[in-house]
Amino acid sequence: MLLKTLTEAFGIPGQEQEIANILKEWISGNCDKVETDVLGNLIAIQSGKEGSPKVMLCAHMDEVGLMITFIEKSGALRFKPVGGIDPRVLVSKSVYIGRGRIPGVIGAKPIHLQKREEADVPFGIDDLFIDIGAKDKEEAERLVELGDGVIFTTTYEDLGTKRAKAKAFDDRAGCAILARLLTMDKKWSFTLQGVFSAQEEIDARGAQVASYRLEPDIAIVLESTTASDVPGSKKHLYSTMLGEGPALSHSDNRLLADPRILERLKEVAEKKNIPYQMRGLVGGYTDTSRIHLVREGVPCGAVSVPTRYIHSPASIIDKDDFENTFKLMVGFLDSIEERGLPF
Amino acid sequence: MKDLLKKLAETFGPAGNEAQIRDVIREKVKGFVDEVETDAMGNLIAIRKGHGPRVMVAAHMDEIGVIVTHIDEKGFLRFSNIGGVSPFVLLGQKVIFANGTVGSCGMENLSEMKDLKLNKMFIDIGATDRDSASKKVSIGDIGGLYGEAHFIGDKVIAKSLDNRSGCAVLIKTLENLAERDIHNQIYAVFTVQEEVGLRGAKIAAYRVNPDIGFAVDVTRTGDTPESPAMAVKLGGGPTIKVKDSVVLTHPLVRQFMIDIAEKKDIPYQLEVLERGGTDTGPIHLTREGVPSGAISIPARYIHTPSEMADLNDIENAVKFLVAILESELGDRGTGYLTH
Numbered sequence: 001m002l003l004k005t006l007t008e009a010f011g012i013p014g015q016e017q018e019i020a021n022i023l024k025e026w027i028s029g030n031c032d033k034v035e036t037d038v039l040g041n042l043i044a045i046q047s048g049k050e051g052s053p054k055v056m057l058c059a060h061m062d063e064v065g066l067m068i069t070f071i072e073k074s075g076a077l078r079f080k081p082v083g084g085i086d087p088r089v090l091v092s093k094s095v096y097i098g099r100g101r102i103p104g105v106i107g108a109k110p111i112h113l114q115k116r117e118e119a120d121v122p123f124g125i126d127d128l129f130i131d132i133g134a135k136d137k138e139e140a141e142r143l144v145e146l147g148d149g150v151i152f153t154t155t156y157e158d159l160g161t162k163r164a165k166a167k168a169f170d171d172r173a174g175c176a177i178l179a180r181l182l183t184m185d186k187k188w189s190f191t192l193q194g195v196f197s198a199q200e201e202i203d204a205r206g207a208q209v210a211s212y213r214l215e216p217d218i219a220i221v222l223e224s225t226t227a228s229d230v231p232g233s234k235k236h237l238y239s240t241m242l243g244e245g246p247a248l249s250h251s252d253n254r255l256l257a258d259p260r261i262l263e264r265l266k267e268v269a270e271k272k273n274i275p276y277q278m279r280g281l282v283g284g285y286t287d288t289s290r291i292h293l294v295r296e297g298v299p300c301g302a303v304s305v306p307t308r309y310i311h312s313p314a315s316i317i318d319k320d321d322f323e324n325t326f327k328l329m330v331g332f333l334d335s336i337e338e339r340g341l342p343f
Numbered sequence: 344m345k346d347l348l349k350k351l352a353e354t355f356g357p358a359g360n361e362a363q364i365r366d367v368i369r370e371k372v373k374g375f376v377d378e379v380e381t382d383a384m385g386n387l388i389a390i391r392k393g394h395g396p397r398v399m400v401a402a403h404m405d406e407i408g409v410i411v412t413h414i415d416e417k418g419f420l421r422f423s424n425i426g427g428v429s430p431f432v433l434l435g436q437k438v439i440f441a442n443g444t445v446g447s448c449g450m451e452n453l454s455e456m457k458d459l460k461l462n463k464m465f466i467d468i469g470a471t472d473r474d475s476a477s478k479k480v481s482i483g484d485i486g487g488l489y490g491e492a493h494f495i496g497d498k499v500i501a502k503s504l505d506n507r508s509g510c511a512v513l514i515k516t517l518e519n520l521a522e523r524d525i526h527n528q529i530y531a532v533f534t535v536q537e538e539v540g541l542r543g544a545k546i547a548a549y550r551v552n553p554d555i556g557f558a559v560d561v562t563r564t565g566d567t568p569e570s571p572a573m574a575v576k577l578g579g580g581p582t583i584k585v586k587d588s589v590v591l592t593h594p595l596v597r598q599f600m601i602d603i604a605e606k607k608d609i610p611y612q613l614e615v616l617e618r619g620g621t622d623t624g625p626i627h628l629t630r631e632g633v634p635s636g637a638i639s640i641p642a643r644y645i646h647t648p649s650e651m652a653d654l655n656d657i658e659n660a661v662k663f664l665v666a667i668l669e670s671e672l673g674d675r676g677t678g679y680l681t682h
Contacts, residue, residue, distance in 0.1 A: 102391060114559035190483040236413035237420040237462065250483025251425075256359030256536060261485070278482040280412045297383035 001175045002026065003322075004156035005167035010099055012065030012149035013082050013199045016040050016100060019061040023175060023196050026326070027182045031194070040198040041210040043195065044182055048191035053341050055333070056193040056298075057181065058207055058287050059174030060200030063167065063313045066090075066150035068097065069129070071141060075134030077104070079150060081125065082199030088122045093154060095130060098148035103134040152313035162319050163242070169315045171200065173305040174222035177326045180203045181333070186339050200287050207287035211294040218299050218341055219260065219291045222329065225249075225279055225304035225319070240306035242318040245275030246325040248300040251282050254289035261301035264342035268331040274324050279326035299343060301327060345659065346516065347371070347378060348499060349492040351507035357408025357487040358425050358539045360441055364507075371514050376531070386547040387533040391575050395526035397635075398573045399553035401544050401622040402509035402663065403537030403560065406502070408487040409438055409448075409466065409541045411480055420446065420469030423461055425485055428537030430459045432647045435479070439489040446470055488648045497578070502628050504650040507639050508657055509559040509614040527672055532592045534622055541589065544622035548629035555596070555672060556626035556635050558584075558666065560587055561652070562639035563615050566605075573615075574590040575641050578653040580610030582661035584637035587616035589624025590599050596636035600667065607666045609659050614639055630642070638663055 011019040020042040028034050033045040042061070043169065048054075048297075064083030077097070081087075093106045100195055107130070108123050130150065134140035154167040173198055182194045193214045198206035229241040240247040247267055249257050269276040292300040305325050308316045335342075356364030373379050376389040377471050387404070407426035421454040433448045440446075453459060466486070470476035492501035501507075513531050520529070529549045535543035535558075548556065562582055565573030575582055583600045584592050604611040616639075622665055629636035638660055643651040 221385070238413075238414060252538065256425075256485075259359075280421075280482065282410055282412060292384070293542055293545045295546065296550040299383055302449065 002179060003166070003172065004166070004174055006172035007156050008167050010096065010101070010149065010151050011062050012151065013202045014040070014060040015149045016061040016198045019175070020196065023061070023179055026179050027194070028284065030183045037213060039206045039209050041206045042196040043210060044168050044194040046182065046192040046225070047089060049189050052190040053217040053336070054191045054193055054214065055336060056195060056211065056214055056291070057329070058172045058179055058195040058197055058219060058221045058291065059178040059199045060206070060287060061175055062150065062199055062201050063170065063172070066095070066145055068148045069139050069143055069148065070127065070146070073137050075136045075140040076107070076129040076131060078129055082149070084311055087125050090128055091123050093313050094153040095150050096153055097130065097150050102132055103153070104130040107131045109168070110232045120323065125158060126186045145332070154314050156199065159316065163188050163316055164319055165314055165316050167313055167315065169305065169317050170224035170310050171316060173224045173307070173322060176327060177322070180308060181329055186331055191337060192333070197287055202288045204285065204290045206295065208290035208339055211275040211291040211298060215295065217251065217290065218296055220261070220329070220332070221286045221288045221291070221300065222301045223286050223302055223304040224307040225306045225312065226281065226284070226310050227306035228309060232286060236280070240279055242306050242308060243314070244277040244306070245302060245321060246328050247277050247279040247304045247306050248281045249304065252284045252286065253282065254285040255265050255292055255302070256301060257301050258299035260342040261299055264335060265301060265328065267304065268335050269328055272327065272331045274325070274328050274331065276328065311340055344511065344515065344654065345494055348508065348511050349501070350658070351510050352492045352503050353502035355439060355441060355487050356404055356406055356521050357485045358405040358536045360485045361405050361535045363441070365533065366418045368404060368510060368514065372517050372531070375646050382547060382550055384543050384546055386543045388551065389531040391517070391520065391525070391529035391597070393526060393528040395528060395549065396554035397528045397530060398531060398668060398672065399512060399548060399551045399556040399626060400475040400532050401547065401558045401626060402422065402513040402554070403506045403535070403619060403622055404510050404533040405538050405541065406487055406505070406537050407533050408485050409433070411482050411484045413471050414476050414480070414482065418468070418472050418476035419464040420468065420476065420480060421462070422464070422466055428461070429459050429646070432463055433464065434459065437489040437650055438466060438486040440480055440486045440521065443524040465666045471554070479571060490648045490671065498651055499651050499654060502648045502650065502651045504646050505561040507643070508561060508652050512559050512657060513661045514663045519661065519665045520668060523630050523669070525576070527668060528666055534624060537622055538612045541620060541622055541625050545625035548633065550681070552630060553626070553633055556623065557635065557667065558622040558626065558637040559623040559637055559660065561642040561645060562616055563619070563645060564641045564643055565674050567643055575612050575614055576654060577641050577643060577651065579612045579641065581656055581663050582612045582625065582639040582641060583613035584614045585644070586638055588618055589620030589621050590627055590635065590637070592623070592636045593627070593634040596634050600636055603666050603670060604663060607662065608623055609663045611663070612641070663672055
């Protein structure tokens with residue numbers, strides 16, 4: 001199952017090769033061209049008719065993670081976050097280091113040794129280290145190198161009747177949807193540019209160069225976005241809710257979505273009876289932050305699978321939302337086939 | 344100038360919703376230029392054709408605003424900011440949406456005013472429930488500040504003098520140049536989405552590919568009681584920008600601007616803006632780099648419904664920009680600042 005394989009794979013920003021290889025094998029037979037660029041973006045092209053519009057769909061391969069920065073004499077590993085991780089979610093988590101998957105545990109000073117004032121504040125990154133069971137620096141150096149990436153060991157599991165748990169639904173959910181779109185029997189007459197982007201979590205760097213290279217006429221980003229529909233959160237700050245359908249972005253910190261694209265997405269959803277919700281929050285950013293300002297500008301939209309506990313070791317999605325996001329995108333591409341671009 | 348300024352300032356056009364202000368500006372400038380284009384994001388590009396160097400002058404036409412993030416069952420709108428909006432400034436103010444819906448900005452009961460944040464506030468559009476509110480406003484709709492422009496002596500008080508005063512300067516400049524023969528090719532760009540991060544100017548500058556660039560915007564002043572130190576005052580003339588958060592003005596461009604102001608006897612002030620940026624930022628970093636400068640209009644109470652500027656500064660900014668665009672600019676890299 002692609003979603004399981006993708007979410008369990010290793011891919012912190014800048015180290016996305018494993019994900020790229022999985023996807024490449026999955027989609028190659030169904031695309032006219034599949035290539036990797038200098039930043040590690042995986043770019044898949046289904047060529048359309050001469051002179052037809054270029055439609056770019058983009059999902060990022062990288063996940064938030066950690067990177068090893070120092071090895072203590074004791075063999076404990078110091079690290080820094082790569083992408084936005086709340087240090088409070090880290091302590092005592094199991095991790096894998098590097099593509100060799102060296103197992104470790106994120107350790108900290110135990111509670112019974114903490115001073116009273118220490119116990120009152122959460123651990124920061126500098127209070128934490130990774131223990132790989134090495135007895136000293138020499139043994140640790142045989143297993144890991146500075147710069148190695150670190151991921152959580154979380155496995156994919158179905159929860160309840162409709163939901164699923166995994167790490168890195170952000171944005172392997174988007175990658176899985178894009179991979180499915182690129183492997184459908186159906187082909188459209190316009191050019192479809194599938195971009196599995198690198199380094200989104202650290203400023204959307206991959207999408208910048210990929211969109212410069214591809215010069216699309218329109219771009220839609222497939223994402224996973226925060227759902228705060230949990231106890232303790234006020235309803236007007238939920239942003240999105242699980243099970244209410246794909247979330248359409250009107251804006252975020254770095255994009256005001258093209259209203260014509262948004263309108264078309266709503267029309268398609270209503271016509272096809274696909275539930276959707278408007279993403280409430282205006283924070284965060286996606287690959288659209290870079291794409292819409294490339295060259296002379298690219299009209300952009302973003303469609304997301306609502307996800308609880310994003311950027312943590314274990315996130316949860318609703319599988320109906322996942323399916324409906326896929327259906328909405330099929331409908332959107334069909335609408336371009338039937339009616340052309342929305343502008 | 345007063346009529347133009349009033350019309351521009353009062354027209355709706357928060358970032359991402361520039362259609363109304365763009366239509367107003369297009370009507371004003373189309374008789375003064377050879378071509379008018381709109382690009383992928385909605386920048387309005389007015390072109391005076393010629394054979395000389397390509398000169399881009401950007402004035403952003405968007406304004407700050409609010410964006411609806413949630414509609415509750417009683418019909419109150421929760422919202423967030425579009426650009427730099429202070430909750431303290433917004434409290435008790437009116438906002439207006441593109442379809443003319445007007446609302447009042449209220450707040451939850453707070454024990455201390457310093458706890459006021461936008462997510463503790465709401466917009467009341469007089470709806471009784473979610474359904475009736477949803478007929479007027481949707482999540483994602485963007486509203487702007489609402490209010491009339493007033494003239495008091497030489498001063499104007501209005502919303503959105505940031506940057507409709509800059510738009511007025513650029514329009515009047517094009518009008519002044521319309522009947523004259525000029526060497527330079529002029530790309531007057533009324534940019535979008537400046538208030539949310541200087542976005543429109545980035546793609547416009549890529550498209551125009553200018554040899555030299557200018558922005559016309561407002562700047563802060565240091566002339567109100569206990570204000571932070573800043574050597575710019577209302578009525579002291581348009582400023583020549585030296586620095587802000589996103590640009591160090593090209594030293595030759597700065598000197599060239601000073602020389603023109605001196606020669607034409609136009610009052611000017613040098614501007615060092617400690618916080619804030621304008622379209623010069625993205626313009627000067629476009630492609631292989633573009634030598635760029637900026638003229639600013641001093642304004643007090645920026646990003647409030649009651650911004651204040653001096654009409655003499657605005658008129659002098661027009662004279663200044665006309666003089667700049669009429670000067671002989673050489674090609675990039677070969678003494679582009681000969682004059």
